[in-house]
Amino acid sequence: MTKPAFPPLFSGQDAKGDDPFVLACAAAEAGCDAGLVIYDLGSSNLRAAIVFAPDVPLADAVAMLPVSGVGFQNALGALAPPEVGVHLGWDGGLYINGGRAGQLKMAASDVDPDAVPDWLVVALNLSMWPDQDDTGLTPDQTALYAEGCADLAPDQMLEAWVRHTLVGINNWADGGMAKLHTEWAGLAHGLDGEITVAGQTGGYVGLDEKLGLLLKINQETVLIPLTATLTRPV
Template sequence: MSAEVTFPPLMSGEAVAPGIDPFDLARQRAELGVDAGLVVHDLGATTLRAALVLAPDVPLHKAMAMLPVCGLGFQNALGALAPPEVAVHLEWDGGLRINGAASGRLKVAASDTRPDTVPDWLVVALTLPLWPEGEGGQTPDQTALFAEGCADVSAPRLLESWARHCLHWINRWDDGDMKALHDDWRGLVHGIGEQTTCAGHSGTFLGVDEDFAMLLRDDKTTHLIPLTSLLVQD
């Protein structure tokens, strides 16, 4: 799919060549010192993929809030374009849900994995299936954008909207508006109060702390699982 994509001020775009993963290229660009705000993207026929380069000025355990920030950006972006009956929810680990079914995810990488170190860069990547794979009904717990009443949602416009809404929430986070960020995210997160397994622990997902670390309660104790445990390190 080839289409013009317009990004807001302070952001820029780079379309990848066929066969190139935007997440990989964004990390390469970040290593070379590209300016923050670059959105590397691939508007494929069946999948939307994009990766946003950021340059945090806080320790990594604080900067990891960019994962829920970009999740909120996605929900707001699709909410602005999709029919009102389409529901979008977020999973703590970056998974995305449309009308209750899994549909794509966010993932994150950084130049340094030490929680108390300020990383040189952080990259948050979005993968969203546009069309379902295989025969309908084979994977009822998974879905794709155009299978959920969103056939009129243009992938280029969704990418633009995601970038704008991410920038909006990044600015609010930068201004210290953590209450709004937590309140809005908590209203969208999937699975709070339910049993789950994460980082080798199983228990009840109670919520998150101020840095969005998961609070997971088992029979004996409450485990604190930081967002840094989700960093992609390959």
């Protein structure tokens, strides 16, 4: 397998089987340059993480989660057959033809929404091959190769994800949240009826201007900001 090629200002590091999310957060804490992409091109899973150095408060910087999700959709849309549909969960879930196929997650150096974080990491975990041969046993789960994308190599998918995410970052930096809001909302998955996110359950009302989730809980409209999706490696 060839070494992935990334756009200028991005650099790659093979995780060699370790968790790229863990390695990326540790590298960011140690002061690595922004644009580091740590990856593990496994036979059944593609795992990768990108290190960012935001220059805006965390409340705005967490837009990197939906930006990376739209980047994933655009990347797969460019590489996969046209009948392959991609949708995005608010908490980073990745869905292919209706089945969950992966997850984006995000960590930052600080949890204060008003502070500019020293670093922010977005990680991708994508199932390339089903966990079991009989996919009928888990109809809500799928994998890339089970959805007509068997010719797509992990390094191709990784390169495309990074490239399209970079385009999304530039669009977001130039045009703000409005375009991202429209793009993401058109790809949203699982926002019908009652949903549970960040430990809270309620009826979906809508999204605020920063893609925060509005839920109706006990007759009150509650805002769950994107910062609620932040996590750290364990």
